[in-house]
Every structure is written in structure tokens, then in C-alpha cells.
Amino acid sequence: DGKSEFEVMRHLKNLSAKNATDLVCFVGAGFYDHYIPSVVDHLANRAEFYTAYTPYQPECSQGTLQAIYEYQSAICRLTGMEIANASLYDGGTALYEALMMARRITGRNRVLVDDAVSPIYRTIIYSYTKNLDIEFVEVPVQHGQSDRAAIKKHLDDKVACIILQNPNFFGAIDDHSDISCDAHRVGALVVESAYPLSLGLLKTPGEMGADIATGEGQSLGLPLSFGGPYLGFMSTKREFARKMPGRVVGETVDTNNRTGYCLTLQTREQHIRREKATSNICSNEALCALRAVIYLSCVGKEGLAQVAKLNYEKAEFAKSLIGKIKGVSVKKNSPTFNEFTVVLPRDPKEVIAAMIEKGFAAGFPLTRYYKDMENYMIVAVTEKRTKEEIVCYAQSLESVLWS
Amino acid sequence: DGKSEFEVMRHLKNLSAKNATDLVCFVGAGFYDHYIPSVVDHLANRAEFYTAYTPYQPECSQGTLQAIYEYQSAICRLTGMEIANASLYDGGTALYEALMMARRITGRNRVLVDDAVSPIYRTIIYSYTKNLDIEFVEVPVQHGQSDRAAIKKHLDDKVACIILQNPNFFGAIDDHSDISCDAHRVGALVVESAYPLSLGLLKTPGEMGADIATGEGQSLGLPLSFGGPYLGFMSTKREFARKMPGRVVGETVDTNNRTGYCLTLQTREQHIRREKATSNICSNEALCALRAVIYLSCVGKEGLAQVAKLNYEKAEFAKSLIGKIKGVSVKKNSPTFNEFTVVLPRDPKEVIAAMIEKGFAAGFPLTRYYKDMENYMIVAVTEKRTKEEIVCYAQSLESVLWS
Amino acid sequence: MELIFKKSAPGRRCTRFAKSDVPEARDLPAKYLRIAKAELPELSELDVVRHFTNLSRMNFSVDTNFYPLGSCTMKYNPKFTEDIAKLEGFASLHPLLPQLRLGGLLTQGALEVLYCMEELLCEITGMDNFTMQPAAGAHGELTGVMLIAAYHRSKNEKRKYILVPDSAHGTNPASAAIAGYEIINIPSNENGLMDIEHLKEKLTEDVAAIMMTCPNTLGLFETEIDKIAKLAHQKGALMYYDGANLNAILGKCRPGDLGFDVIHLNLHKTFSTPHGGGGPGAGPVGVKKELSEFLPVSRVVKRDDGMFCLDYKQPNTIGYIAPFYGNFLVILKAYAYILLLGKEGLIRTSEQAVLNANYILAKLNKYFTSPYPKKCMHECVLSGVNALDIAKFLIDRGIHPPTIYFPLIVKEALMIEPTETESKETLDYFIECMIEAARLSKENPGALKKAPQTTPVGRLDETKAARDMNCALL
């Protein structure tokens, strides 16, 4: 039967205490332990934000609407694109929506997928499209980066889009500009899945010529939350706006010519278009998008560059220590951002278990998704990791391996 | 030099972790481990409340003003008095203000103090009045309650007021109505220090004929906070309003006859009256008062009665178990609310230390303040203590004493 | 208010990061770098706080206003569930931890929440298994339709159609279409219920499923639901239940017992997790045991030794529909809500929700056209003279308007869902305002056209918005 608030609270505090809270986190794989400025929580906790719903009535929802407009603007500026939607569920479903969108735009049914796109996302897009007439071509990675030759081989006028990711799942950075050129030459689109925090430093999807940018917004002020709620973002070129899924807020004026914001391009959406809609999405991740725009406002132009650089530098430092451990090598064929691939002399699964006992979430074993990468693991280092923690990590890893 | 938010946060989390968080609390002595409904924090955290200041400009401060008016009303209803101020620093300084007020009202300089008034508060009032011409007469307790005969003996027309507390420091409940009668007969006032949560059940200061009620409002939704901020409340009879210290909010109307609230009776205050003011208080504990009125609104009429009863019942249950332990006796000469006096076969200081190692803050030793009560300790049991915890407490106490 | 980008001033900083404590690294090759820094605003912490705090104040919300937005169940959400979602053991938990050896041990509390929630939802709905993964109702629908497809595929059938009543929420046909089905619309009859004769006509062996909302979006309970289910099953079609309106029947009847095979719930509606200005939600999907084998991986299972773990070995699964285990923090809040209310509380919820809607219907019946003037369930649909004008008038009275122009089959529809958490005093105030609106729309429609006047902006030029497509300050 019903319980008091105090009892439920106690019960859930007990459950919460059964979970890890003091593991030092070096696991990434697309989901990162970044610092969240206190302001983000304080503002996203404003009741007027989180107890409202979709702003169907714009006059009494200008707060949500303007915030989404600002979020869309920030995503465009971050990714170097022209228009963004108000959010999708997460980075994986955003990628699925992107390929469906590419299919709508091109009328084609073949999709090239770089093998270094997150396998978590690849399994998602394959699952959703099982009943559809889509042909996927997976293109293996070459030296950790996208294999130009292989891609070129498969690129023809049957291809709706090519799906890329930067940095890729192995942490490697690439410049996909040349691939975009090749794709556009045959009328195929380029979908780039990006790690938004890395865009404080790295070349943007827009700069690389991508047609649709998507990704997981968790790094922008969202806690890891055991998997959700997260934030799928999507931005694209203006010409594709009407093919884009999801809610969009636009600027307009009221009867007195005052600037205001409202949902727009609704004729693409399910509540108007029903079975002909560009997507079935209705509730999205609005509050997460709000967190993202607050986060981006907090760190600002300089802060985002700074935090991206910190991630890069700390990871480089970790690389340098880990690379010195006997029998361990760090993959170096391409530069990386804050995550990199390490080859261990033993099964990483065991090593990771031993590291957990030392208080570290040491990394993610690649063999789960890449059968031939048995001794590989990826290690992520964010701005939250101190020098001391990194040094201690390397020492622990050494002792796990050799004593 | 300056540090980042993240670094300061980490430093203070580390310090916080050095403090007890999982001791099961049976210590009271005027400061209690009560449940705070989640709503209290959520509402008191509204930025418009906590980043405003004293509502000098009423038109743009109606939120704070109405909330204080409601707080004053709730305090009056709780204590059975007619007018209340907007808050004082804490229960101890409130008691000091009350005796100063009694002195102003009566023009007399002698103060009777019941020995069972919190010694923490008695030391405070003695400290503040050291440079003033006030004569204190301490009246020892008789069988745990106020000693009528002794009080009568000291009561005469030199006495400004008599200071009482209910429940008293030993936890005993009393009905001071007869003392009020006696006091009023000689023109002395009665100041009653009350434990507001107990007023869900117990006879009010008003019902006992007290002239000024004061007390510590911590039990009304304030965390223990290692000693502050707390909340001194004060209520009194209408006739004494202009002698009362502290801010007061009153109801009035605006130019369009709309109801509104503003600071009133300001001519008593330091910013107008300067050295002739009824008190020097300026900043008070407004946010704590807000918490109190939110707390009282959350529990409501029935809830306050219920929680008071729970405190009483749990303490009675604890008494019954503790009383059965060999060599331990529970003082029974007067009924108690949620705190009671236990006599141990050994020095409580040692016993308490041993209990801390078992995870309990077991009680407070009386010998610190009452030299002749060497083996006495007071034990408090709030609604948060479960049956299981109480049973475990009793078992641990027994094992500390006898094994 | 001015856009935050326009408040930017060079050099201003809010969040400062610690200075680097590691050696400088070699610069990345320029070709991998963005040309110029992202033009994010440069602001002080006060700038950011004042901007978003004041933005928030431009919203209506449940905590500040009555919000009877039909089909959205804008109930009040107990605050303590927010606190629970902030507990570090939940909020900071990395989702990949259970996929590391020994890591699962350190997520037992979180896995237990998921496991228990599945059990509770099965009990509440009469289904056999649930997946907690879908992030919203529509996501649940898509998952559900994929399950239906997998089911028919396992029977070596490739059915082409999904039947959807014309009163269905737009997400139903959209989800079914996206999953690869063709949609056949079934009209409602004069009682606002599904037209069974028409249904029979369309219900062939090529139909994969019927998607229904019950009570439907007119707030009416499909009286012949058992008959419909029987008809469907006779043809080998499955019954899909859109659970957005579960608030109406909580503890009173169970879709599983009514013959439904697949169901999605909107935790952010029925189970009281705040709507977040549009999300996040959670749309768990429940199935009867014939469909359990198709559920998405991973599945949370309880081992004999009491440990919880993740099972990926489901050969017939539809696969991965989310990166992990769903919108965990949303699920967690809903779990806390269910524990708080308990069975009795859930029953009281639906009783009060239905009572409140009927109270409004009874009081407003004579001032508005009630297309189906029977008793309603948790919401009622009225038809006004001009739904938009009435909506805007209500805004000036401090009330968030009902859903308007939906369901599409009612002209000038006003879809009112008061929910169980609103008091009679609030309902009475709403009724009073509605009556005034009805009066004004007869006596002085021009006055209504000027509403709202108390908001930061008046009625907006939506055509201009769509034409200009100014959706970002670039």
C-alpha cells in the first residue's frame, strides 16, 4: 500500500547507495563524465520550465519557446549548420532520424555506414529499419580513420547518405571534407554524428560539408543518469528544413509587432500530418535541450574552447603515462580528442574488473563490438580528471598487469 | 588564489564527508532531527524568495510580505497568541528579547528563571545582560516540573517576568496556568519558551496565560545545520505589540483598495528610532520563517497533530524498552513529549562514546549543565526514528552497559 | 526579452574551469580544428541566471497555473521525486558500468528499480512483460509496432495494414507508417466510438493490428472493446493499446484483461513525471507473453541468488531501440510515485480524475456544445464557438487553455483534462471563466479576439514564422 514520502525516500536512498558513486571514471564510449556547472541545475529546476509542456499556446509559453530558439541557435553555431530542431530522444535515434531524412530527401535506399560509427548507434539504426527496404553497407576502418578508398568504391547514385562520426568510436579525429565532396558528387548526403563538447576545438560538421549533423548532447550539462534522459540533437542546411523531423521554434511578431516565438513548420508533424509526417516524435527532450543551452551559455565561447582543450590535454597526458607501461601500447595512427584506444597484454575484461576493485572504471573493452579487437579497450579522460587521478590510474593499471 | 567551482565543490564535499551523516540521532536538547518535507526546500529555493532582501518596497515585495504575514498568523495560531513578529535570530536570543520586552513593559528589573529552562538559553540571557541592571533569580525544579512554592515565594511587585519552558529541558510537560495567575496577580509577565512542534499536541502558551511566547523554530522545517541558521519566534498579546522587538508585517490596502501587505510598526525599530528602538535587530531569519510557514502549510492542521503524536508515541515506546535495561531507570515523575531523562549506572559520557561507535548519537549528558546530575542523560525520539532503530538502540545500550 | 546572444560582451565569463594541471600537449593539426571559436555568448553568471530565470517567468506551468491540456494529463508531480532523481548514486551512474565485469555489482540499486518497475507495470496493466526503454509515448508506439511486425514475421506473415480510428492521436498513424505499415482510418460513429461495421469491413487477414486509445481521445470508453478485440484476434491481428489515457482507468480495469496484446504507457502523464516543457518522458511498452521474446534487448533479469543483471541473449529480439535502459531518471520518478500512492492511491487517482472531468462536463454542458453528451472519463471534449478565442481568453484569466482543435473530428474542439490533483475551487474558477467566455463569444466576440493581453506577447503571426523560417540566430 501507499507509503509516506519519508519512507519512499529512505528506500530509494538505500537503493541509490548500492550503486557506485566513487569510481573514478575513465569510461566514455559516447557518454562522458563532464563537469556540470551548478547554475544548470538551478535554472533547469525552475518550476515554470519543468512543469510546463510543449508550448502549443505561445503567448503563455514564451519562456520555453525563446529558450528552445536559443538552443537551436547554439546548436547551429556549434555544428556550423543553418537550422536545428528542438531535440530528439538521444544520439542514436537522432542518427536513425537522420538517415530516414536523407532517404526522404534523396529518394534513395542505400546507406553507407562507417564501421567506426558507435556500434551502439549502428545496432539502433539497424533495428529500426528492419521492416524497411534499406540496404546498409558497412565500410571498415583503415588505420583508425574512415577508409576513403572503400567509401569511394561504394559511392554511387543509389546511395542516400553516408554516415560518419567524429571523433569516431575509437577516439580518432578525422577531417571528412573530402568524403563530403565525393558524396555530393553523386548526390548522396553526409550525415555526421558529432560529440558536441569536442566542437569547442574540432572542425565542425558544417565545415566538413556535412548535410545533417546529429549527436548525443549529454556532454552539454546532462548527468550520466544511467542512460537517460539524454538529448539527441540535429541540425542541417536550410534547404532541408522541411524534411527535418521534430519540433522547430521560429521567430515571428505579434499583433503589435513585438518579437515572439512559436512552434513552426508544424505541417511536417504527426499532429497535423499523421501518417505522412516526417517523424512520429511528439514529446521530445525539451528540458535536456534547455540544460544544453544553459550549459553553453555558462561556458560561453571561451569556456567551451577551454574545456575542450582541457579534455584533449588530459587525455594526451594519460596517453603518455599509459604508453609507458610494459606490454601496453596506445594506438597512435591518428590524433584523438579525449578518448583513445589502448592495447593490453591481457583480456581487458579481466583488467577492468581488477581496476574496479581499485576504484577505477578503467575503460570499455572493444571486443564487445569488434570481434577481432580482443585486447583493445578505449579510455576516456575528461576535464574532471585531475593529474593525480591520472597518475594513480596509470600506476594501478601497471600494478594490475604486473604484480 | 581563486579556484574553480569544481575545485571548491570537491574540497567542500571532502570536508562534508568528514562529518557524521549516518549516526542515528537520539540527541535533542532543544534541536531535533525532524523530517522535512521535500516541498519546503523546493519552495524556499525559489530565487525570488532567497535573493530578495527585507521588503522595504512593498509593491515589489508582496511575495515576501504576504508569506511573513502568513507566518505570523501561523505562529499566533500555534502558540495561541495575538500577534507575532517576523522572526528573531534563534530561540535563545528570542528569550533574551522577551525578557528585555518584559522589562520595558513593566519597568521592573527582577527576572525569575525556572531552572529547567534550557541551560543553553539561560547562559545566553545572562551573557547579554551582564552590563545591565537586571537581577536574576533561578528557581530550582521540583520533581522535574516548575516548583510552584518556590516561585510563589519569589513573586512580588519587583518581578518583571518569570521565564518558563514547556516541555522543559528534562523533557517534562507541565501546565503553567496556575503560575501565570500568580504572576499576573503581582503584575509580572510570564514568558514561555515553547517547542513549536510539540504544540501540535500540548497546551499552548496562550492557553496557559503566558504574555510572551518565544522559542526555537528549527523543528518547523529547518535542518540541524550544525547550529544555524535557526529561527527565533515571538508572539504576544495585542496590547504589547508596540513593545515587541523585530519586524512586523501588517495588512492594509492600496490606492485602489486592493489588499496588500507592508512592514508596519516601524517606529519601534532601529532604522527610525535608533538608540530608542525596542531592539537593534535588522536582518533577521526571514528565509527560515518562510520555511516554517511552508512546513506548517504542508503538514497542516491534522498533520501537525499527527506528527506530534508520533513523537510522543515513539518516545513512550523507547522509554518502555530503555526502562527495562538492568540498572537503567527512566524518570517518570512527570509526563514527557518526545524527550525524557534516563539515569544510567555509569557515566553517560562514556556510554555515549561507546554508542557513537555503534552508530548512535545516544543522548545528551545532563552533568554538563547540572552538576548534581552525574549519571543523567536526556534522550530524544522523533517521528523519523523507526521501531527497528529504537529496538536496536535499546539493545546496543544494554550491550554497551553489560557486555 | 532580448536573445541571450545579444547580451554577450567579450571577455565575460560565467563557468571557469580549473587551470590545467597537466603538461601542455602538442597542438592538433590545423586541418582537424574549427576555424573560429563557436560564437556562444560571453556572459557573467548573473547574466545567465537573470536571463533564464526571467524567461521561466514567461511560462504558464502546472506549479503556477491550472493546465487542463487534454490528452496530456498535466497533473501535479510530487516534488520529492525530483530529489530522488538527484541522488548521486542514480544521477551520476555511467550506463556502461553493468557491461563491465564486476561493474554490474555496482549498479544493483538502479537495476532493481528497473526490475521492480517492470513488475509494477505488469500488475497495473495486466501485461506479462515490459521494456522500459522507449523515451516517450510515440517511441513506445514505434517499438510496439516493431514488436507486432516481429510477431507476424515469426509466423511468416507479412501483413500490410494497421487500422487506426480517426479519433487517434497523430502519433499512432505516424508510428505505424514509419515502421513500414499502411494506415487505414476507421471513422467514429455518432456516439464517438469506433464504428464496428466499418471496422469489420476493413479487418482482413492483411491487418497486422488495430491501434486504439481507451478511453479514446473524446474521453469515451469504447463500450465494445471486447468485441473489437475478439474480431481482431479472429483475423490474426493484434490489439495495440495507446496508454496515454491510462489515468482514467488506473486500478479499475486492465488493458491486458480487455484483450490488448501490446501497450505503451506515458509515464510522464499517468505516472506523474513532470513534462519538462515538452519532455523528457518515458514510454514503456508492455506485451502479452506471446510477444515477450521479441522485446528489445537488454532485458533486466533477477538471478536465483537475487542479483539483477542484464540479459542480451534474446535471439528473436527486435534489437536495440535505445542506447541503454530508457530514460532512467524519468522511470525512477514514476517508480517513486507509484510507491507513494500504492494501490489505493492509484485507484483514488482515476476516480478523482474521472469525477473532476465529469464535474466540468456537467457544469459546462449547457454553455457549450458537447458533441457526445454522455458521461466522460478523465477528460471531456466541448465544442466552442471559436476554440482559439476561448483559449486566448483563458490565458488572460491565468488558465492554460485546454487542447484545442483536437480531436480533429470535433469542430472547434476544446479538450479538457483537469486531472485528479486539482481542487474543486480551481475547477469552479475554470468553469466560471469558461461561462464568461461563452457569454462573451456571443455578446462581444471582438473582445475575445483581442485576448490575450496580459502576456509578454499577444497573438503571434504563425504564417510569418513558417514563411521566414527564422529558426536560429546564426
Added chain:
Amino acid sequence: MELIFKKSAPGRRCTRFAKSDVPEARDLPAKYLRIAKAELPELSELDVVRHFTNLSRMNFSVDTNFYPLGSCTMKYNPKFTEDIAKLEGFASLHPLLPQLRLGGLLTQGALEVLYCMEELLCEITGMDNFTMQPAAGAHGELTGVMLIAAYHRSKNEKRKYILVPDSAHGTNPASAAIAGYEIINIPSNENGLMDIEHLKEKLTEDVAAIMMTCPNTLGLFETEIDKIAKLAHQKGALMYYDGANLNAILGKCRPGDLGFDVIHLNLHKTFSTPHGGGGPGAGPVGVKKELSEFLPVSRVVKRDDGMFCLDYKQPNTIGYIAPFYGNFLVILKAYAYILLLGKEGLIRTSEQAVLNANYILAKLNKYFTSPYPKKCMHECVLSGVNALDIAKFLIDRGIHPPTIYFPLIVKEALMIEPTETESKETLDYFIECMIEAARLSKENPGALKKAPQTTPVGRLDETKAARDMNCALL
């Protein structure tokens, strides 16, 4: 809005407590019980939340409005300090724990905060010791005056007077009077500074102390402060520093170096803890070593082994002025603030605070009378045609008015303290509004009289409030 008591409906419940898990106890004798339950409102959680949320929306506040309330240092307070004050190890800590054997071990983190804060404040102010106990500025003053009394008593002197400039904050004379002293007011000279000749006249051997605020409430730095201190000390009087205006001189000069013997600080002003709608604050008192022995007990000390503990053995102490260690959570926030800013940050704070005030003074000089038209420190005082009208006009522009009619020695005073956290854009907007107000007060004073019009209520009848004395709904 309606009072919360009027929203009550019998039987409604918000907070529910767990049912009792212990046996029923015998009822207490009736004579100890209240006759009827306290008439608190009966409400649902939604009722409570909507009431107080909407009340909050009727306030101006730093997070929503520019709030240049002079003498109050309404700076923006970094949000993370709020989070720190919620950490369970601080917020839930019982204050009696360190008084139990072994309990002190479990409060080391809290005691360290107090200890470090004392050290930091000594460094910042140039004093030798601090007590963190006073709960607010005025409380600090009273404590300070008690220390002064104890000091003179220890010298077997009983001095009668305390000198206070006429520009002093009202709490200064009030605190001194309450502690048992008689007050002698010292007028200001034509430059807004203390009239030294007058001072000399009053400064006898019967004077216990001079209480000064520096910069004073006119925002002016007492240029002859060293001379005044010397004069006082020659007569055996002590110098008291009201530190409410420390924001002006942070890191630039230290009261301890200027000859002050006793000082109180307002952590809720200078050190950025939010003002809470009137409190709580914290008013630590610092003293030179000659007065340290009189400080209130307990004192936090650090043992040789690095452990922190409480020392009660201070034979000459003035005693107990607070139940425990002060407004701990407020002190904690201030501590976090100081760590965040560091020395450089504190210096920048006073520089920017002074710059902002002077910017306003320079821009408004020609539109208002500036009684002392020199440069000011952290705040400036202007004299308007009608300070009240200007204040109310500003409200309609979304600005919280400056302090008005204070200091008393300036007619129609407007005391403006912008603080360092406000941007130039905000200051410019304020200046623009002030200029408009100045213009209107000449051209159309009637229009000003109608302000404010954008607030829930207009100007209130304060006389009626005082006459009716309706201060509670009984």
C-alpha cells in the same frame, strides 16, 4: 493573492507521515493538551506549491532584477554555494555532536570550515581573532559592544558613552544602547565626513568607543580615520568598525591596519550569501589581540595533532551569545565564495564595485543633487526631488529602488549601491531610467505619483497598517 488559510479545505493533506510502527501510548492527561488543534490550513501539495510559487513571483529579487539597494550590497551570489550548504554532512549535522565524547571526531569537516574562515577573515581585515557566532550585522555590533564593555571592565573602568556619527546605520546606536551605553551623536561636516572638532569635544575619558562605518553610509571614505583612531586611543576609547561596507575596500586596505579594535562583517553582504528576503545573515566579529580573551565561547581551536576542537575554557569571556557556532550554513557559503574568488578575485570585487558606483555618480550628477559631489566608494547618495516617487517609478521599469530616505542627514536621499556583479548594460539602463525619472519629476510629477502600476498592488496605505495593526489572521 488570497491568504493560504483561506484556501484550506477540511480533509486535504499534503505531507503524510508514515503510520505509527510502535504500540499506541496512553493518552497524555487532558490538562497538558491543547483544547483544539492548531488552525493550520488543510491543503494538497499542489495547493501549497502553487501558493508559494505564485507568491514568489510577486517579488523583485537579485536573480530577476537590478537591486541597487544602498548599504545592503545586493550582489549576485554564485549558485554553487547553495549546493554546498545542502551537502548532508553539513546540513544534517547536529550541533551538540562535538560536545559528546568521540562526537567531535565526526564534525571535523565542519569545525575546519569555522577555523579556516576565522583565519581568512583575520587576513582580510587585519584583525587577530574572530568569533563566527553573531547571526547578523546588528548581532555582531551588540557582541562587539559587549566585548568593549568587557575590555573596559577588565581595566576596572565603567565608561558611559559611545560616540556614533549621525550618518551611522540605525543599528549602531541601537546596539550600543541595548548593551547599556548612552549614545552621543557626532554630526557630519560639509564634506559628509565626521566633524573632528565636534568629536574632540565629546571625546572624554568616559567614552567607551567610537562606532564608525568606513566608507560611511554616504559612500565616502573617512579621510582622517587614522587621526580619529589616534584621538580615541589617547582617551582610552576603542574604535569599532561597522563592516557592512567592506565591499568597498576588500583587498585594498584593512580596518585592522587603520586602527580599529573591533569589527563586525556582514557575510550576507560582502561575502555574497543571499539575503533570504531579510535574513539569515552572519555577522562575525573580529578583534585585536587585546580583546581576544573576551570573545564569546566556544572558540574553535586546532590542536597540535591537527584535530579541531571547541574550547570553552575562556575565563574572561563575555559568555554565550548564540546557542552554538553561528549561522553555520551562511558561514559555509561565504567560505566557499572566498575560496572561489581568492585574493585576486576579492581585489577585483572592490575595484569593480567602486567603479560601478562612480560610473553611476558621474552619469547622474547633473540630473540630481549630489550632496557631496566628490568621488564615492562602493555606493553613491543622490538627492532627488521626491525620492519616494522616483523609487516607485523605477519599480515600473523593473528595477528595485535604491535605499531611500537614508542616510537621514541627506534630504530625499537615494542611496545607490550597484555592486560589482552588475554589467555596464544594466547600469546604463538604470541611468537611463533615472534620467527619465528626473525629467518626469520636473515636467509631470503627477505621473510619477501614480507609479507603480505594473505591480500586484499600488502604493499602500501604511498609516492604516499601523493603525489597524492587523498582523495576523487569527
